[in-house]
Amino acid sequence: MTINSNTADRILDAAQELIQRRGYNAISFNDIAEQVGIKKPSIIHHFPCKAALGRAVIKRYREHLATKLDGVANADDKSAVDAFDVYCTPYTDLGTGSDKICLCGSLAGEFMALPKDMRNEVSIFFESHIKWLENILAQGKKTGEFIFDDPLPMMAQLILDSLQGALIVKRATANTHHLHNVIRTLKAKLNP
Template sequence: MPGQGDTLQQILDVAQELVQERGFNAVSYADISRRLGIRNASIHYHFPGKADLGVALVRRYRQRLERDLEAISQATDSAPERLDRYLTAYRTVVHEDGRICLCTVLAGDYNTLPEAMRQEVRAFFDLNEGWLTEVFARGRSQGELTFAGTPREAASAFLAALEGAMLLARSYQDVRRFEAIGRRAVEGVRAD
């Protein structure tokens, strides 16, 4: 029998998968319990309310991103290479059964989310923009990247392009759309 920590992680894994497929508002504890073969009470033990589950989902997703961004930063000093690796991380999400970024899905549900979840979603996007802003600033100062506007504006545009590319790829069920837009976003700022 799995331990409570295992059950907790399984609940989060299944909930994330379902939210990425359907959206937060279309997922219930019954959906999760059915998929895992457990009772709803087991989910309520860990997450008394759906908002608690949502906050835990986004927080875990953001923490994973923090680790990924740190790994990218440790792996290379090259701004174009950092953008390539960042794009690869997004590509992995898109290629997993046509899913899209958890927080992109939640941004679509934003007006109906509890405030605690909204804060976590904003924190996720703030983390992305902050890291990308540093990459763009460093890339410009080292002559590796060229773009109009401030590094923050370039970071926001880059992030928006990838988030939008995921939505288009999903809508058309064609990951090549994501690939083309992602490549264009990176190539469009390379100085070489």
């Protein structure tokens, strides 16, 4: 990962981190500006309004993750289990020693208080993850890596829900091994 020297990117970095930590409605332009080392109006020079900044943060987050996931899903030398492990790494990273949760999990928690175009970006995030998971589960079932009876959409939803929920519950209960536990349990369901 390259260091973002570009100011717009540093604003996005700060905004993302603050949303993951505190939520969209609990942060202000001043909070972001302070973290970047500039003043509030300078942020508006780069992003016309708070909602536009919010939208840009989600889009970047979503697309960055998508290229990573699509890469491992289409790689010939990667198994379905490999892909699933890659999928889990951001969750374990967030869940161990950080007080951050998934950006879109945070935003979904205050979904009804979000501008409409931000809601759209969040929805796309979850829907694309469901699709990706269904695809990987189907692959793994074909290769015999995964063995389970549940319909693919149900299993994909259980995985997404429990990982998102785990991050949120973990932060409120401070159990260091929470994410590892949930992922291990999920894996046991995929290959008993």
